[in-house]
Amino acid sequence: MATRTIDFRSAQNVSVEYDLASIGQRVAAGMIDFFAFVVYFIILSIVFGSNSIYIEDPSMAEFFFVLVMKLPFIFYFPTIEYLTHGQSLGKYILGIRVVTVSGERPGLREVFTRWLFKGDWVWLKADLFVLLWFGVGIVGIIIASTSERRQRLGDLMSNTLVVRNKSYIQYSLKDVLSIKNQENYNPTYSNVTRFTDDDMILIKNVILRVKKYPNEATKKLAIELADRSAELIGLDETPKKRLEFLQTLLDDYVVLTRS
Numbered sequence: 001m002a003t004r005t006i007d008f009r010s011a012q013n014v015s016v017e018y019d020l021a022s023i024g025q026r027v028a029a030g031m032i033d034f035f036a037f038v039v040y041f042i043i044l045s046i047v048f049g050s051n052s053i054y055i056e057d058p059s060m061a062e063f064f065f066v067l068v069m070k071l072p073f074i075f076y077f078p079t080i081e082y083l084t085h086g087q088s089l090g091k092y093i094l095g096i097r098v099v100t101v102s103g104e105r106p107g108l109r110e111v112f113t114r115w116l117f118k119g120d121w122v123w124l125k126a127d128l129f130v131l132l133w134f135g136v137g138i139v140g141i142i143i144a145s146t147s148e149r150r151q152r153l154g155d156l157m158s159n160t161l162v163v164r165n166k167s168y169i170q171y172s173l174k175d176v177l178s179i180k181n182q183e184n185y186n187p188t189y190s191n192v193t194r195f196t197d198d199d200m201i202l203i204k205n206v207i208l209r210v211k212k213y214p215n216e217a218t219k220k221l222a223i224e225l226a227d228r229s230a231e232l233i234g235l236d237e238t239p240k241k242r243l244e245f246l247q248t249l250l251d252d253y254v255v256l257t258r259s
Contacts, residue, residue: 006149006161018103020150021096021162023141029090030137036089037073044069074123078115082108087165095165110158117154187252191233200253203229203246210243222246 004020080088085105086098098106098114106114115121119136140152149161206225210218226242229249239245 019164023145025094025096029094032090033088074120078111082111096162097165098160098162101159110160113158114154117157185255187255188248189233189252192249192252193256203250
């Protein structure tokens with residue numbers, strides 16, 4: 001399946017391109033999460049000494065057992081995706097995350113809307129009604145496969161997307177050894193400390209993208225980012241060699257914040 005991308009506007013008002021998570025990645029992430037809960041269920045079954053979570057007329061002890069077994073599974077996704085800003089265990093392992101259509105972290109409204117249309121709540125009912133859960137999952141895969149932005153129904157209703165985690169950048173040993181320090185490098189722009197780590201990741205991604213795809217669109221992106229960055233650190237004029245300027249900002253930031 002071909003890679004699809006989505007453009008977001010950063011805090012610097014520039015367009016940044018992210019890869020959408022593939023259907024295979026999303027399914028694999030879901031399988032990892034489900035397998036983790038299978039292990040969880042097995043452990044609890046051994047601890048509580050029960051062979052089944054489906055108890056028709058439970059005593060207080062049995063009722064507590066069912067709640068301990070079911071509630072963590074039912075409310076796992078909205079809770080963990082809210083606390084970790086869009087990642088479950090499976091998504092973390094696969095390097096993908098949930099974001100809003102504007103590229104921001106999902107809030108309570110978004111994660112619970114996704115949960116509502118995911119169908120995990122059907123497990124509150126211990127009968128054949130849970131088969132609906134499997135049907136919802138299959139329908140979700142079909143909708144995401146045909147959607148331009150690979151959104152299942154829950155994504156469409158909550159205005160969210162699942163994207164590849166751009167912070168997963170593989171650096172070579174040469175890249176690491178070339179990082180400047182105060183002993184061999186004199187920073188040029190001291191005001192670069194006004195930026196954040198996320199800003200630097202953005203700058204690094206733009207530099208890498210221009211080098212990989214030196215077309216008019218990526219060059220325009222670098223120009224806009226350089227102009228905005230120069231404005232933020234108080235420069236009257238952006239240096240003419242904008243890509244070198246962005247690299248200098250990156251080097252300065254590393255020295256001034258990591259030394």
